[in-house]
Amino acid sequence: MPESVDKRLRASQFRQRLTQAMKDRGATQAGLARDIGVDRSTISQLLSGDGARLPNAQVVGECAAALGVSADWLLSLSERPETAANLMAASLSLTSAPRALVDEQIFAWHQEAAGYKIRHVPASLPDMFKTTEVMQWEYSPHLGKTTAQAIGASQDRLSWMRQSSSDYEIALPIHELESFARAEGYYRGLPARIRHDQVERLRDLTRTLYPRLRMYLFDARRVFSAPITVFGPLMVALYSGSHYIVFRDKERVQALTRDFDNLVREAQVTARTLPEMLTRLQAEIRD
Numbered sequence: 001m002p003e004s005v006d007k008r009l010r011a012s013q014f015r016q017r018l019t020q021a022m023k024d025r026g027a028t029q030a031g032l033a034r035d036i037g038v039d040r041s042t043i044s045q046l047l048s049g050d051g052a053r054l055p056n057a058q059v060v061g062e063c064a065a066a067l068g069v070s071a072d073w074l075l076s077l078s079e080r081p082e083t084a085a086n087l088m089a090a091s092l093s094l095t096s097a098p099r100a101l102v103d104e105q106i107f108a109w110h111q112e113a114a115g116y117k118i119r120h121v122p123a124s125l126p127d128m129f130k131t132t133e134v135m136q137w138e139y140s141p142h143l144g145k146t147t148a149q150a151i152g153a154s155q156d157r158l159s160w161m162r163q164s165s166s167d168y169e170i171a172l173p174i175h176e177l178e179s180f181a182r183a184e185g186y187y188r189g190l191p192a193r194i195r196h197d198q199v200e201r202l203r204d205l206t207r208t209l210y211p212r213l214r215m216y217l218f219d220a221r222r223v224f225s226a227p228i229t230v231f232g233p234l235m236v237a238l239y240s241g242s243h244y245i246v247f248r249d250k251e252r253v254q255a256l257t258r259d260f261d262n263l264v265r266e267a268q269v270t271a272r273t274l275p276e277m278l279t280r281l282q283a284e285i286r287d
Contacts, residue, residue: 008052013076014060015047021067021074036062095237095244105244107157109231110164116232117167119260123227123239125180126170126215128161129202133194162205166232168213171263173220181281192287199285203278206271214271216264223266230257 022032029043036059046055046063054060054075064071072078095105110118120126125134135151161168179185181195206215227239236256238245247253269277 007054008050010076011052011054012050014054014074015049017069017074017076018063018067019047021063021069025067027067032063032066035066093246093248095246097239097242097244106229106237107160109229109235109237110161110166113166113231113234115165116234117169118232119169119171119228119230119257121171121225121228121260121263124176124186125198125202126172129205131194131198131201134190134198137190137194162209162213169260169264170213170215171225171260171267172215172217174217174268175220177217177278177281181285192285196282196285199278199282203275203282206278207275210271215274216267216271217269217274217277218263218267223263225259225263228256228260230260233257 022028027035029047030040033040033043038059042059046059055063057071060071060074064074070078070080073080097105124138127135130138132151136148139151177199180187180190181199183190183192183195187195206213229237229239230253231237233250233253235246235248236253238247247256
């Protein structure tokens with residue numbers, strides 16, 4: 001007997017959801033019948049009556065496809081009407097990442113997540129801490145004559161990020177700062193005076209903005225992370241070099257948040273001890 005009641009309820013819910021989907025889509029019985037290749041009377045039968053019988057899987061699937069909902073939702077097997085493709089499109093996106101200081105998309109995401117904790121693994125030194133001379137050295141090859149204009153436009157945005165209501169946690173490989181101080185690898189050719197001023201600025205900002213901003217250094221031989229930003233519980237953006245791969249679904253955001261928090265736990269240099277390390281690095285800078 002319970003199984004019979006369940007079937008009757010499920011059939012009733014199917015009729016209700018099919019009616020709702022048609023209304024939301026602005027579909028008529030004749031239009032839906034034409035779309036799925038059946039007689040209008042078949043659609044009428046699907047929508048009427050109080051029996052316990054459900055239509056066959058093909059009819060359910062074709063109705064769902066025509067109305068842009070999932071078959072599972074029509075059959076009350078899911079509470080989400082979106083199709084799997086639509087759910088994937090909403091939870092995962094690919095966004096262009098121009099070579100810029102703070103592009104419009106990144107700034108919009110920071111504004112969207114204002115008030116939440118922002119967790120960030122930068123691709124190099126964090127842009128929000130860079131001196132104007134480091135920005136000019138780094139971005140001139142890409143921006144050319146527009147470098148000064150781009151830096152000026154970015155200053156207000158970077159200042160907003162530093163003064164926003166969000167807490168920031170930044171995790172960076174130790175070797176990134178060491179390479180910068182020694183003008184090695186990516187930073188080869190960067191004059192000593194510019195490096196000295198940059199380390200001093202980084203030390204001052206991490207002192208004055210603590211604890212609202214905390215920066216940690218991890219050993220990349222023990223743990224690793226691609227460039228990534230976790231915007232509170234809202235979304236995660238992975239940086240590929242030319243694109244941001246963006247996740248908004250709860251499970252992936254939580255998983256990547258845990259990955260970031262592990263970097264903090266494994267940090268060799270904590271937010272409290274970072275200024276001391278920066279003082280030592282500054283003393284090592286030579287021409």
